[in-house]
Amino acid sequence: MMMLISLLAALAAGPTGGALEWPEFRGPSGDGISTAAELPLVWAEDKGIAWKTAIHGRGWSTPVVRGGQIWLTTATVDGKEMYAVCVDRESGRIVHDLLLFRNDNPQPLGNDVNCYASPSPAIEEGRVYIHFGSYGTACLDRATGKTLWQRRDLPCNHFRGPGSSLVIHKGLLVLTLDGFDVQYLVALQKETGRTVWKTDRSFNFGNTDGDLRKAYSTPLFIEAAGILQMVSCGSMAAYAYDPDTGKELWRVRYDGYSNASRPVFAGGLVLVNTGFGKADLWALRPDGRGDVTDTHVAWKCTQGVPLKPSPVASGGLVFMASDSGIATCLEARTGKVVWKERLGGQFSASPILAAGRVYFPDEDGVTTVIRAGEKFEILAANRLDAGCMASPAVAGGSIFLRTKKHLVRIGK
DSSP states (O other): OHHHHHHHHHHTBOTTSOBOOBOSTTTTTTSSBOOOSOOOOOOBTTBSEEEEEEOOSBOOOOOEEETTEEEEEEEOTTSSEEEEEEEETTTOOEEEEEEEEEOSSOOOOSSSSOOTTOSOOEEETTEEEEEBTBTOEEEEETTTOOEEEEEOOOOOOOSSOOOOOOEEETTEEEEEEEOSSOEEEEEEETTTOOEEEEEEOOOOOTTOOGGGTOOOOOOEEEEETTEEEEEEEETTEEEEEOTTTOOEEEEEEOSOBSOOOOOEEETTEEEEEOOBSSOOEEEEOSOOOEEOTTTSEEEEEOSSOOSSSOOEEETTEEEEEOTTSEEEEEETTTOOEEEEEEOOSOOOSOOEEETTEEEEEOTTSEEEEEESSSSOOEEEEEEOSSOOSSOOEEETTEEEEEOSSEEEEEOO
C-alpha cells in the first residue's frame, strides 16, 4: 500500500517535482506535505501574487486543485444558502458558482470560530465531492457543474456547525459525523451515493453533556501492522478502522472533545490531538487491537499543543503552532522538545511543509515561514489584507491561500 501511495504521489508530480494537484484537506497524502521543489518565499498585496479573486459568503474550507480547476465551498453567513465555487486555475476567473442547498432553519453556530462551509471538498478525475456535514453532500460533474447525486438524509446535530472533511478511499467516500446527539462514520459509494457501511463510535458517553460529544476531525489513511488503517479522532477517543468495511481495529481513550486537528503519521507513530478541554498530542503505536489506551501510547506532549491547527512532520521532526502563536518542534520518535518559540498572532489554519520550509498562515493575514529544521529560523513573514481560517493548498509551484474574503494565488 505504501508503494501505491508513493506511486500516486509520483504520478501527481511535474517535471520539476512540484505536485500538480491538491485533492483534499491537507493535500495528496493528507498530512500537509507538498513535494514541490520550489515555492514562493516572499509576497505581499503588491508583489508575488498572480491573481486574487473575491469569494462571496463565508467559508473556511481548503481549496482543492486538479487540472485547470480549483473548487471550494462557501455559504451565507446565516447558513440558509450553501454554494460550490469553481475557479479557473490560470486566470482566477469564477467558472461555476452553484447554489447546492437551501436551509430554512439552520442551527445557530453560537460563536465566530466556525462557519457553515468549513468541511473541505475532495476532487478526482471528472468529479468533485462537496460536503456541508448533515446539511448535505453532493457529487458534481467538474465540467458542467451538474449534480450527479446528493444526500441530505444523514442526521447529525453539529451544534456549533459542521467541520469534518470527507475523504476518498477506492470507490468509497467516507464522511465523519460526530455530533451533539449521534457520532458515526459512513461510507458512500462514489458513483451513486448509496450507503455501503455505517459505523457508530464505540465509546460509551453515558451521561456526558452533548457539547462534549462532538468533534470536527478528518480521518487519515496509514499502512501499519501490515494493513491499511483509517485513523479518526472523535470526542473522548481516537480510533482506527478498516476503511473497506468500517470495522473498528483499535481505540485509545482521552478526555478531550471538539477535536479539529487531523492525525499525522510520523516515525511509525500516529500523532493525535486530544482536542478541547486541554489539548495534548499523543503518539500511538498502531499495531494493537481493541482498547489499547494502557499499552500503546508511546509519548505525550502536554505544552504548546494547538486546539484547532494540525501538526506537520518531516525528517523525524514534528512542527506545530498553538492557537495563540507558540511554535514548537518535537522529535517524532520520542516527543522531546527540540525548540519552542513565539510566532505571535492567532492560528486556526493548519500549516504546510514543502522544500524544507513550514508555512504558518494566521488569522490576521500574516504567513510566517520557518526553516524545517532543528534550529528555529524565520525566513519570511508575509502579510495580506485578510487572514486565513482555511488551510492552504499547493499545486504547480503556487500556493493557494483562502483568506476570509478572497482566494489568492501566490507564485508565477
